[in-house]
Amino acid sequence: MNRFLSNATKKIDAKGRVSVPAVFRTVLAERNISELYCFQDFIFPAISIGGPDLLDRFERQIDQEDPFSANANSMSLLIHGGGVFTKLDAEGRMMVTDFIRDFTGIEAEVTFVGRADHFQLWEPRTFQEAQAQARQARLGGRAGA
Template identity: 70%
Template sequence: MNRFLSSATKKIDAKGRVSVPAVFRTVMSRQGIEELYGFQDFVFPAFSLGGPDILDRYEKQIATLDPFSSEAHSMSLLIHGGGSFLKLDGEGRLTITDFIRDYANLQDEVAFVGRSDHFQLWNPSAFEEMQRNAREERMRGAPRPARNGETG
């Protein structure tokens, strides 16, 4: 498995550390990720984490813009001003800094949420609500399943 999939809720200890789910650590190991780049998500109240390539991807996008444009400044503020590098300790734990805690509204638990090439840290109840809303929205837009013997 080379993608961050699934979700798990973990307790934050008294020192502000949380164990990264083993399945996420496995993906990090397979991808050779030793240092994580994290940033405040642009849409959700979550903190996104991935390998340094995620920062490279956004910087390449910024480089295509006029460096004096408001779009380039906005992207830089989001990616550079809203991000930081993080490392896991020897026991696979991540320190939940005040920067992360405040943005994602974390208390004593954090939901780890896989997003394919990166993962996110969410307030567990905010994640549950957002996932429920996404599911309901998807179900409203999805075609009605066929019943016994019906065809589409």
């Protein structure tokens, strides 16, 4: 298994830490990712998390642009200004920082959502609503389909 799949909701402990699901930790280990790049998603109120290769991919896109263009500057604002690095502790937990809480609305629980080459942190109800909307849109609005 080398992709982040599925979703799981976990409680945040009294010290502000949350255990990353074991299946996600397995993918991180298989991909040899120890430092996590976290950024504010471009569309959803979620934090996207992957390895340094995820940041590298965005930076390659920026490098193809004129460095003074609005597009390059906007992308840099999003991936650099809206990104941080973090690590898991020895028990596989990560801190749910103000950076995460302020952007997502997460309070007591976090829903981890697999997105193939990265995963996301969501406020649980917001994720459920977004997933229901995506399903409805995918079905073309057909009731009972």
